[in-house]
C-alpha cells in the first residue's frame with residue numbers, strides 16, 4: 057500500500073465487535089455504503105477472530121486493527137490479517153513492534169511533545185487521540201504553524217456533525233470514529249443502518 061493511510065478515505069469507521077457473527081455483515085455494509093475501510097479495535101475477546109473472518113470473507117475492504125496498546129498485539133494483528141495498525145498512544149517499544157510488522161501504522165499522540173517525539177522517530181502521520189478531550193480541532197489548528205510536518209487522523213469523540221471542522225484543517229487527512237457503527241445499531245443487527253451511515257459519509261465528506 058503506497059498511498060498514505062490518511063488519504064485513502066475521509067472517515068475511518070472505528071468498530072468494536074462484541075459478537076463475532078457481526079464482523080462480516082458490518083464490513084460488507086461499509087463496503088456497500090461506499091466506505092471500504094474498517095479499523096477493528098482490539099478491545100473485545102473476539103477482535104482478532106473478527107479480523108481473521110473479515111480478511112477471509114471481505115477481501116475488498118481495507119482492514120485495520122485499532123487499539124494496539126501492547127507490542128505483542130501488533131504481531132497478532134498482522135497474523136490475523138490486518139493491513140494497517142493504529143495505536144491510541146505510543147512508546148518506543150510499541151512503535152518498534154508496529155514497524156516490525158512492515159504494515160502501515162498510525163501511532164497516537166495527544167500533546168506537542170508526543171508529536172515531536174514521533175517526528176524524531178520518523179513519523180509524519182499520526183493519530184490524534186483522544187481528539188475532543190485533548191483540545192479538538194482548535195488544538196490541531198494551533199499546532200499547524202509551529203509543527204507543520206505532522207499530519208493527523210483525529211479520533212475520539214468525533215461525530216458526523218464535528219467531522220467537517222477537522223477535515224477543513226490543512227494538517228488533517230482523515231478522521232476516525234465509531235458513530236457509523238454505534239453499539240446499539242450493531243446490537244440490533246441493523247446492517248441497513250450501517251450501510252446508510254457509510255453512504256452518508258461517502259456522499260458528504
Ligand code: 3PG
Nearest residue numbers: 070211212213214233234
Ligand atoms: C478510537 O479508538 O479511535 C476511538 O475510541 C474512537 O472514538 P469514538 O468512539 O469516540 O468515535
